Amino acid sequence: MSGPSLPRRTVLAGLAATPFLPGPAVAVEGPLAAALRDLGIAAEAVRWGEGITLTAPLIAEDGAAVPVAIRLGAAAVRVVHLLAPANRRVLVASITPGEAAGRFEFGLRIRLAKTQGVTAVAEQADGRVVGAVAEVQVTVGGGCKT
Amino acid sequence: MAEIKTRIPDAVRAGEPFEVKTLALAPPLADADAGFDAAGVPIPHYVGFEARLDGRLVWRADLGPGVSRNVALNFFVTAERPGTLVLRWSLREGGAEERNLPVLPR
Numbered sequence: 001m002s003g004p005s006l007p008r009r010t011v012l013a014g015l016a017a018t019p020f021l022p023g024p025a026v027a028v029e030g031p032l033a034a035a036l037r038d039l040g041i042a043a044e045a046v047r048w049g050e051g052i053t054l055t056a057p058l059i060a061e062d063g064a065a066v067p068v069a070i071r072l073g074a075a076a077v078r079v080v081h082l083l084a085p086a087n088r089r090v091l092v093a094s095i096t097p098g099e100a101a102g103r104f105e106f107g108l109r110i111r112l113a114k115t116q117g118v119t120a121v122a123e124q125a126d127g128r129v130v131g132a133v134a135e136v137q138v139t140v141g142g143g144c145k146t
Numbered sequence: 147m148a149e150i151k152t153r154i155p156d157a158v159r160a161g162e163p164f165e166v167k168t169l170a171l172a173p174p175l176a177d178a179d180a181g182f183d184a185a186g187v188p189i190p191h192y193v194g195f196e197a198r199l200d201g202r203l204v205w206r207a208d209l210g211p212g213v214s215r216n217v218a219l220n221f222f223v224t225a226e227r228p229g230t231l232v233l234r235w236s237l238r239e240g241g242a243e244e245r246n247l248p249v250l251p252r
Contacts, residue, residue, distance in 0.1 A: 065214040065216070066214075067218070084212050088186060088211075090212075091210050091212070092210055092212030092213060093207055093209050093210055094207065094208040095205065095208075096205070096207070097204075098197075098204045098205060098206065099203070099204075100202050100203075100204045100223060100224055101205060101222060101223065102162075102163035102223065102224025103163040103224070105221065106207075107218075107220040108213060108214075108217070108218060108219050108220075109213070109214040109216075109217075110212050110213055111188060111213070
């Protein structure tokens with residue numbers, strides 16, 4: 001199948017040049033919205049994907065120990081909350097960096113009850129809130145009861 | 147005393163962040179249901195973590211039931227001068243596990 005107008009090379013070059021768009025607005029609803037409210041964070045104020053990276057496997061075979069890592073940029077961070085909206089207890093961990101950390105990179109293993117979007121929300125010292133979501137497919141739920 | 151594994155790089159440079167890897171194993175459970183409360187929420191063994199370098203706070207984490215039972219944490223620390231990295235895991239039934247790691251930057 002050869003299209004009449006667009007040469008393949010042009011299309012590929014165009015795809016490669018597509019700039020990374022800022023993280024799409026995440027529809028915050030249900031348990032995640034409730035958990036953010038409990039933390040005193042307004043869901044509309046969260047800037048998704050700005051200076052925060054959440055690394056998680058696409059597919060987790062064992063939901064009882066899924067390795068995730070949170071990386072943040074240069075801005076000073078007060079606290080980072082890690083949330084698993086489909087778990088019975090949504091708030092997984094709250095992490096506070098001290099002065100001698102040097103680089104904000106924190107990895108841990110978490111339980112995931114089922115396939116869901118793991119969410120990290122960071123409160124910065126300047127009052128801004130940034131967030132990131134990583135979708136994880138869970139084959140076997142974490143401990144079956146999480 | 148629980149089994150806790152810690153690792154830092156052999157060579158640490160002053161002023162450069164280095165990665166600390168830790169794995170705190172929880173004691174074995176009597177049976178498969180022992181790790182969950184009546185509502186089905188996991189009962190964590192470790193509920194908090196704190197890392198201090200010569201008394202200065204480096205990291206603190208509140209660990210909820212969503213953290214894996216064996217707590218694996220890795221994070222970065224920056225040391226300017228020789229010191230002791232004190233890692234402390236607090237337990238749900240009170241008390242804490244503590245490990246001291248000497249840090250000798252060059």
